[in-house]
Every structure is written in C-alpha cells, then in structure tokens.
Amino acid sequence: MATEYFEDVQIGTVREFGSKLVSKDEIIKFATKFDPQPFHIDEVAAADSIYEGIIASGWHTASMTMRMMVDHMVSSRAGLGSPGWNNLRWYKPVRPGDILSVRSEVIDKKRSVSRPTMGTIFGTIQVFNKNSEMVMSFESLGMVLAKTTGKE
Amino acid sequence: MKKQYWEDFPVGRIDEFGSRLVSEAEIIEFATEFDPQPFHIDKEAAAEHFFGGIIASGWHTGSMLMRMLVDEMLINSTSMGSPGIDELRWKAPVRPGETLSVRSEVVEATVHKYKSDRGFTKFSYVVSNEKGDVKLTMTSTILFLKETEGDV
Numbered sequence: 090m091a092t093e094y095f096e097d098v099q100i101g102t103v104r105e106f107g108s109k110l111v112s113k114d115e116i117i118k119f120a121t122k123f124d125p126q127p128f129h130i131d132e133v134a135a136a137d138s139i140y141e142g143i144i145a146s147g148w149h150t151a152s153m154t155m156r157m158m159v160d161h162m163v164s165s166r167a168g169l170g171s172p173g174w175n176n177l178r179w180y181k182p183v184r185p186g187d188i189l190s191v192r193s194e195v196i197d198k199k200r201s202v203s204r205p206t207m208g209t210i211f212g213t214i215q216v217f218n219k220n221s222e223m224v225m226s227f228e229s230l231g232m233v234l235a236k237t238t239g240k241e
Numbered sequence: 242m243k244k245q246y247w248e249d250f251p252v253g254r255i256d257e258f259g260s261r262l263v264s265e266a267e268i269i270e271f272a273t274e275f276d277p278q279p280f281h282i283d284k285e286a287a288a289e290h291f292f293g294g295i296i297a298s299g300w301h302t303g304s305m306l307m308r309m310l311v312d313e314m315l316i317n318s319t320s321m322g323s324p325g326i327d328e329l330r331w332k333a334p335v336r337p338g339e340t341l342s343v344r345s346e347v348v349e350a351t352v353h354k355y356k357s358d359r360g361f362t363k364f365s366y367v368v369s370n371e372k373g374d375v376k377l378t379m380t381s382t383i384l385f386l387k388e389t390e391g392d393v
Binding site for chain 1: 321323324
C-alpha cells in the first residue's frame with residue numbers, strides 16, 4: 090500500500106473496517122485492570138444495575154477501536170501521532186457477544202502554519218455493533234507528514 | 242466514608258490523588274493488544290523514532306487515569322456512568338518509570354432535565370508525572386444520583 094501523505098488525504102473519504110467480537114472474559118479482564126466498577130466486572134451486581142448485565146468499560150471500547158484503526162488505517166498513513174480528540178460519546182452499552190466495526194470519515198485538513206511540512210487531519214470515527222447501532226463516536230485529530238511545504 | 246452523591250461535587254471542588262508507576266512491561270502489554278505501533282511495542286524501533294524510546298499508548302494513559310478516578314472517586318459514589326468526554330489532549334509522551342497522578346476540578350454541575358433524582362458533573366482533569374510535567378488533560382462528565390430529589 091502506498092504511503093499516504095498530507096497531500097494525498099482527500100476530504101470526504103470514508104472507510105469502513107473491522108469486525109471485533111467482544112467476549113465477556115475480555116470485558117472483565119480489561120475492567121479489572123482499568124475500570125473496576127461493579128457493572129463491568131461483577132455479573133450479579135451488573136444484572137441489578139441500570140445496565141441489566143455486564144457492559145464493557147468505555148475505555149475498553151475506545152481501545153478496541155484504536156486497534157481496528159491501527160490495523161486498517163494508521164499503518165498506511167505517514168502519521169506523526171495525535172494531539173488528542175474531541176467530543177467522544179458513548180451512546181449504547183457494549184455487551185458480551187457484540188461485534189464492533191468502524192466507519193471513519195475525513196472532515197477537513199489543515200497544513201501547519203509554523204511547520205508546513207506537516208498538517209492536521211480532522212476526522213469523525215463512528216463505532217457500530219452488529220445491529221448497526223452506533224455505540225460510540227469521536228472527532229479525531231491526526232498529524233501527518235507532508236511531501237512538500239505547499240509553496241513549491 | 243459516606244457514599245458520594247451529585248451534591249458532594251460542587252463547582253470548584255479540587256481533588257489531587259493517585260500514584261501510578263508505569264512499567265515498560267505494562268506499556269508493551271497494553272499496546273500489543275490495543276495499539277501495536279512500533280514506538281509502543283518495539284524498543285529498538287522506538288529508539289530510532291522521534292520519540293527516542295518506548296512511550297505508552299495514549300489510550301493506555303487514558304485508561305490509567307480512569308483507574309485512578311475509579312479508585313479515588315467513583316467506587317464509593319453513586320456514579321451511573323458517563324455520557325462522554327468533551328476533550329482529551331495528550332500533552333507529552335508517558336515513558337517507563339514515570340509515576341502519574343491526577344488533579345481533578347469540578348467545572349460544571351447541572352441537574353438532569355427530565356430525571357430530578359440525578360445530575361451531571363463536568364470535571365477537568367490534569368495528569369502529571371512525579372516532576373509535575375503535564376501528560377494529559379481531559380474534560381468529561383459523570384452522571385451521579387442525587388441525595389435529595391429536585392433542584393438545589
């Protein structure tokens with residue numbers, strides 16, 4: 090696959106990828122380490138909670154999304170990392186047996202004024218379950234290397 | 242300690258807590274599963290990279306923040322979860338051997354529009370290492386049950 094530089098990134102490009110089956114064991118393992126709230130790690134307590142059963146930590150869903158992005162997007166781009174992201178929302182709980190997939194769209198791109206050999210790509214990342222219900226979304230920011238300074 | 246309700250988090254409340262040593266093994270373990278980019282999992286590749294050594298996945302740093310929040314604030318609270326995160330910024334790489342801690346400030350508190358037994362609390366968090374270098378900032382919201390129903 091050709092390396093994708095700042096100039097190659099097209100606004101409006103949509104990519105759909107990933108098929109991540111979420112197991113109960115994985116949910117409990119992640120949450121035991123990073124988010125040990127009863128509705129993530131304790132089946133009995135979770136059944137009595139507003140979620141009526143074990144659900145994945147939102148950070149677990151986000152981390153599984155990152156893995157799908159690394160496998161399908163990041164490796165082809167001349168990426169320089171990310172400064173962060175905006176407006177992450179969890180719409181629906183992710184439960185054992187769900188299968189997650191990702192839809193990414195390039196919304197905008199801006200060349201850096203101070204360092205014109207790089208730019209920022211603005212995107213939206215949406216995550217769906219097997220019933221095509223959106224479970225999470227966020228607005229991504231990615232820095233990417235440019236081939237030129239844009240002034241040649 | 243008394244269970245913490247929405248009323249226990251007034252605007253301006255500041256808490257400082259956490260002492261999370263980040264090991265190289267943990268960084269590699271997390272990133273191998275969720276963010277297998279060379280500068281997170283491969284010592285030699287990371288040394289050649291502009292980060293100059295292995296750094297933690299940003300999602301790992303976020304997850305470690307989550308764990309400190311659960312241990313300090315959420316486990317003994319009426320938290321019903323979070324609708325999302327408004328903004329997250331990775332300010333500097335997190336490296337093996339660093340010890341992370343959190344400063345949390347309540348920036349907004351609003352009663353739920355339709356359900357008067359609960360309210361939203363918006364927190365601003367700063368994660369720093371043992372020298373006070375800022376590594377991550379985040380603004381996010383938690384839904385808590387109220388101790389007494391109705392407006393305050």
